[in-house]
Amino acid sequence: MTFVVTDNCIKCKYTDCVEVCPVDAFHEGPNFLVINPDECIDCTLCEPECPINAIYPEDDVPAGQESFVALNAELAKDWPVITERKDGLPDAKDWENKPGKLEHLQR
Numbered sequence: 001m002t003f004v005v006t007d008n009c010i011k012c013k014y015t016d017c018v019e020v021c022p023v024d025a026f027h028e029g030p031n032f033l034v035i036n037p038d039e040c041i042d043c044t045l046c047e048p049e050c051p052i053n054a055i056y057p058e059d060d061v062p063a064g065q066e067s068f069v070a071l072n073a074e075l076a077k078d079w080p081v082i083t084e085r086k087d088g089l090p091d092a093k094d095w096e097n098k099p100g101k102l103e104h105l106q107r
Contacts, residue, residue: 001058002037003046006068008054009033010101012092015085017046017055028082029075030106031089036076037069052096067102075107 010032018026018033025039026046035046035055047055056062058069095101 001042002040002072003035003042003044003055004037004058004061004069004072005033005035006054006056006061006065007099007101008052008097009050010105011095012052012054012088014051014088014092015082016049016051018082019085020045020049021083024081024083025076026082027076027079029079032075032105033082034072034075034079037073039076078107 013028013031013033015026015028015033022043022045023039023041025036025041027034027036037058042057047057061068089095
């Protein structure tokens with residue numbers, strides 16, 4: 001099983017999770033993070049580090065967000081690995097916990 005970054009990360013992109021990942025499974029896009037399912041070792045360290053609860057075990061992804069499982073795998077192939085914490089996006093606080101942000105995902 002792998003962990004999955006979901007909708008709530010879009011336009012926030014907090015990176016607290018990347019520093020605790022022992023296998024460098026996180027990849028960074030313009031306004032979203034993803035987890036490479038081929039790298040994730042299911043260590044559970046990232047999930048509690050996310051300040052906005054955007055990371056879930058693959059089997060527990062919230063209803064309606066199942067497409068993020070495939071999206072994480074797809075985007076991880078093209079985006080670079082991120083291993084060091086950065087500040088969230090400038091307007092991240094405005095976007096926290098807003099539903100339906102997939103249309104704002106920048107590839």
